[in-house]
Amino acid sequence: MNWQTLPQQLANGIFQGSIYALFALGYTLIFGVLDILNLAHAAIFMMTAVAAWYLIAGLGLNFVVALIIASIVGGLLGVLLDRVAFWRLRQQHAPHLSALISSIAMATIFEGMVVLLPTLGADADSRIIGADLHHFPAGSIPSGNLNFGTMLSLPPIKLLVLVVALLLMFGLQYMLRRTRLGREMRAVAESPKASALLGINIEAVFAKTFFIASALGGVAGVLYALTYNTLTSDMGNAVELKGLAAIILGGMGSIVGSVVGGFIIGLAEVLSIALGGSNWSDAVAFIVLFLMLLVRPNGLFGARATRTG
Amino acid sequence: MIDFYAANSLLINLIAINAILALSIYITLSAAMLSLANAAFMGIGAYTAILFTQYFGWPLIPAALVGAGMAALVGALLGAPVLRLRGIFLAIATIGFGEILRIFILNFQPGVTLPFEQQDYPNGAEGLRLPPPASTSGWLTYGTLLLLIYFFWRLRGSRMGLALAAIREDEAAAESSGVDVTRYKLLVFIIGAAIAGWAGALDAHLYNFISPADFGFSQAVNILVYAVVGGTLGFPGPILGAALITALPELLRPLHDYRDIFTGVVLLLTILFLPSGLFSLLGNALGIRRRWQPAPQQAAEGVPHVLADPTRANNDSPLQRLALPVRNAHPSADTGDTDIGAQFIAPAVDQPGWDKSRxxxxxxxxxxxxxxxxxxxxxxxxxxxxxxxxxxxxxxxxxxxxxxxxxxxxxxxxxxxxxxxxxxxxxxxxxxxxxxxxxxxxxxxxxxxxxxxxxIARTYQNIRLFPSLSVLENVMVGMHSRTRASLLARLVFSPTARREEQTSRNRAFELLTRFGLAASASLPATALAYGDQRRLEMARALATDxxxxxxxxxxxxxxxxxxxxxxxxxxxxxxxxxxxxxxxxxxxxxxxxxxxxxxxxxxxxxxxxxxxxxxxxxxxxxxxxxxx
Structure with missing residues (x-):
């Protein structure tokens, strides 16, 4: 391994990790509050990125404005997801696995719909988005590199990724600890029944949870697409499984755990490439996930007992 | 007919293979395990069998057996640690395993070259091209499906089938009724892996091309969709689901373009509105009874045997040793209930050494x-x-x-x-x-x-029955540790197995009769009143002798x-x-x-x-x- 590139590799790992962490935050929030493993989270990640792409490539909006609007779209998609896929299952007290299957169904539908959306601008040689790769218009994302000494050189968009990710992580933690909504969410996470008896409108808490979680996942999607300047209908798949590894590593339902888990997965991946195992780097996350499940299914920070069923 | 088959043979073959895959996940689901590893087992079977047919020149059947065996072996190695996990954690672990395997096939370079077109094996993301399939491989698929149908038909209602149903309903209660839960879960996981591996071997030799992408997460989801849409309460469900989901987009052109959306919508509607699957709908329409419910004539046959002719009961039955006198059904004074009221057993007056008046x-x-x-x-x-x-x-x-x-x-x-x-x-x-x-x-x-x-048998403070099993089946689960008929014996209709089944059914009826529950034998356990549920739990505990x-x-x-x-x-x-x-x-x-x-x-x-x-x-x- 070349020690000269180490700072650069670490920085790359941290950026990669911050996207995983942001994605994993929403994942773990929904699991923590509603006890649902939402496999449609990656579809929302992707759809929000597509929304940002329309806003930037179609309406010519500034990418920061597009990021904000798209994240709201992502949040609303999350609320829609909850209403369509999970609300009825809650009413029926269906087993947990039903919600998992229902989220898989919604992910399939979302992905099937996105490829049929009309395409834009330079990519307009085909009528629909399809399975092709799409890019943001030239000049819509800041280009060039910021140099820090000779060993570290970063595109500004990656710095933005890190700043936004950290702000959102601390913001979420503050919200959960210090606000009324945060207290309600924690109460519902402990016991929806007791919360309802104490006068908390649990359906409203569920909807807000889905909005926040999906907006976070959506922001991760937009940042991911901006960083790599690529957009495909299956861009969520890789992140979905990495995010899963992150929340298992950190402990399902643990906010801090998901962030730490995301960074560990990101760093492990980049470092395994640096150590020469580029072909196997994708496997690192799953080997970590697998071992963690066998050794300590509650994860590094999992305070809650492993749920059954 | 022959023309129709010739024109559609590929689709019909595909339906049969998908049905086999659906059955491979159905058997794990029937013990309440959601495993998404079956696509990976399919890949193991496919790549192993290809090595044997293409490199070593074996015929398909022994090569596919090796493929299924390899999948079963990996299943055993994976299952032993992973099956401790429950619910979504098991699902996640199996997803992780599937990804590791896919990446392994992508990067594995053992330096083997297949004679056909001089391809590297397993040739990473490019996948393998195979010689045109033998015309017999289609019939091998149908034969497999028929064998599996026979297997699942015999499994249902067998000692093992009942044990799996008990595990699905309540793992802890199954364990404390004498069922070796860990062993059965592992067994079922391995059987599922072997079936999927076999299906993968057949699938690979039916087409001219396979690649690791065929065995990824989306294939794992497809397999799950067949089973869930068809319904997992009985084996016809997954077969129906596989047929429907495979055939409809092929037959209806407009659906073809919206294939993913179609699959997603069907899955969503099923899980929201018909959690027992499409087959339950068909089953209701045709008057087919739910899986674990005994047919009415069985119940009708069973009761009179025991009640009318007690000498028919096995004399050295452990329950005979309990010598519980059968209480004649007479109205209970305080509740006005007749036969199935809340009556614990009362001693009969004529029992030696027992004076009821004292x-x-x-x-x-x-x-x-x-x-x-x-x-x-x-x-x-x-x-x-x-x-x-x-x-x-x-x-x-x-x-x-x-x-x-x-x-x-x-x-x-x-x-x-x-x-x-x-x-x-x-x-x-x-x-x-x-x-x-x-x-x-x-x-x-x-x-x-x-x-x-x-x-040592036990009951629970807050009653733990197997809710959707019948009252009789609840008691029969309790006899698990005292019976031994293997599924193999049942598959070949062994008379010993049949006798044992009849004996335990009779013994279960005896116990129910003594607890005043015989009339409810075919009802689901949840249909009983609270006091009856308590007595049923005691009857189940006593059934373990x-x-x-x-x-x-x-x-x-x-x-x-x-x-x-x-x-x-x-x-x-x-x-x-x-x-x-x-x-x-x-x-x-x-x-x-x-x-x-x-x-x-x-x-x-x-x-x-x-x-x-x-x-x-x-x-x-x-x-x-x-x-x-």
Whole structure:
């Protein structure tokens, strides 16, 4: 391994990790509050990125404005997801696995719909988005590199990724600890029944949870697409499984755990490439996930007992 | 007909393969395990079989057998650690395994070159091209599907099938009814892996091309979709689901362009509005009964056999030894119920050595029995049994000794550790330290089903039945550890297996009759009233043919009349040699039936004596009433 590139590799790992962490935050929030493993989270990640792409490539909006609007779209998609896929299952007290299957169904539908959306601008040689790769218009994302000494050189968009990710992580933690909504969410996470008896409108808490979680996942999607300047209908798949590894590593339902888990997965991946195992780097996350499940299914920070069923 | 097949043979083949895959996940789902590893097992089967047919030149069938065997082997290695995980954690672990395997196939370079087109094996993301398929491989697929249908048809209602259903309904209750849950889960996981591996081998040789992408997460989801959409309450469901999801987009052109959306919408609608799957709809329309419900004529045949001709019952049946007299169904005075009312067994007047008119409290028989017991070695005893939960010591250095044929009471305030002690005795919880002996042999550290096998049965404080199994099947699950007919014997219609099935069915009816539940035999357990559910749970425990019965608050929620009948029942059971450990808050009951009583408070034994001594014990009075 070349020690000269180490700072650069670490920085790359941290950026990669911050996207995983942001994605994993929403994942773990929904699991923590509603006890649902939402496999449609990656579809929302992707759809929000597509929304940002329309806003930037179609309406010519500034990418920061597009990021904000798209994240709201992502949040609303999350609320829609909850209403369509999970609300009825809650009413029926269906087993947990039903919600998992229902989220898989919604992910399939979302992905099937996105490829049929009309395409834009330079990519307009085909009528629909399809399975092709799409890019943001030239000049819509800041280009060039910021140099820090000779060993570290970063595109500004990656710095933005890190700043936004950290702000959102601390913001979420503050919200959960210090606000009324945060207290309600924690109460519902402990016991929806007791919360309802104490006068908390649990359906409203569920909807807000889905909005926040999906907006976070959506922001991760937009940042991911901006960083790599690529957009495909299956861009969520890789992140979905990495995010899963992150929340298992950190402990399902643990906010801090998901962030730490995301960074560990990101760093492990980049470092395994640096150590020469580029072909196997994708496997690192799953080997970590697998071992963690066998050794300590509650994860590094999992305070809650492993749920059954 | 032949023309139709020729034109559609590829689609029909694909349907059959997908149906086989659907069955491979169905068998794991039938034990309530959601495994998404079957696509990976399919890949293992495919790549292994290709190595053998293309490199070693083997014919397809032995090569596919090696492929299925390889998948089963990996399944065993994966299953042993992973099956401890439950619910979504198992699903996640199997997703992770699938990804690791896909990446492995992508990067594995053993330096093998296949003769056909000189391809590297397994050739990474580019995949492998294969020679045109042999014309027979299609028929091999249909043959496999038929064999599997036969297998699942025989599995249903078999000893193993019933055990799987019990595991699906309530794992802990299945284990404490004598079912080796871990073994069955692993077995089922391996069978599923082998079926998927076999299907992968056939699939690979049906097409000219395979690649790792064919065995990824999306394929895992497809397999799940077939099973869930078709329905997992019976094996026809997954086959129906595979046929529908595979064929519709091919046959209806407009659907073809929206294939993913179609699949997603069908899955969503199914899980939201028809959780039992499409087959349940068809089943209802055709009047087919639910999977685990016995057909009405079976029930009708069974009852008269037992009731009309008791000599038909097996003479050395363990239940005969209990010699419980059958109570004639007569209306119970206090409730006005007729036959299926809440009636615990009452003694028949004509039983030798038993005079119903005599009050229980000065029953000489019990007294003499007691004096004999004092000299006997204990059936069960503990040495310094201790259990901690973090900083809390729930059971603290407890020594108890239960004499054979006695009723041993365990009382104490709420939270004193009574149920924890019972969980330790039944193996549900491991001891932190200390020892437990049954007939002088250590039993601590044994799995609950092994403890059941050695003769300790239990009930739960908050009744744990198998809700959607019938009343009869609930009892039959209890006989699991006393029967042995293998699925293999059933597959070949062995007469021994059939006799055993008939015997256990009869014995189950006998027990139900004695508990006044025979008329409800074919109802689902949840349809019973509360008191009946308690009695059904006791009947299930007795079906394991125990020497020691652990009862956790059996009188909770019973009215006075029911509680009186329970007292009679307990006396009768011990009169036939059964030993009982009774946790109970009903002091009148405890004081009247128990030979000895231990009082727990904060995990410690504060007194252990005869009922009359206990009722005068200062420490006990203080624990119950507080001191001030």
């Amino acid at each position: 009050p229980y409290d000065d029953n000489q028989q019990v007294k003499t029995q007691n004096s004999k017991l004092k000299t006997a070695a204990p059936l069960l005893h503990t040495e310094a049994a201790t259990r901690r939960f973090g900083g809390v010591i729930a059971v603290d250095d407890v020594d108890i000794a239960i004499l054979p044929g006695s009723i041993y009471g365990l009382i104490g305030p709420n939270g004193a550790g009574k149920t924890t002690l019972l969980n330790l005795l039944s193996g549900v919880l491991p001891l932190t330290s200390g020892r437990i002996y049954l007939r002088g042999e250590r039993i601590d550290g044994l799995a609950p089903h092994n403890i059941v096998r050695r003769g 125990p020497t020691l019965l652990l009862l956790d608050e059996p009188a909770a929620g019973l009215n006075q009349a029911e509680s009186d009948r329970l007292r009679d029942l307990l006396r009768e059971l011990t009169a036939t040699g059964l030993t009982v450990l009774l946790i109970e808050h009903d002091m009148a009951l405890v004081m009247s039936v128990c030979d000895r009583i231990a009082v727990l408070n904060f995990g410690r034994t504060i007194a252990e004596d005869t009922p009359s001594a206990i009722s005068k014990d200062a420490a006990v009075i203080e624990a119950y009433l507080g001191s001030d």
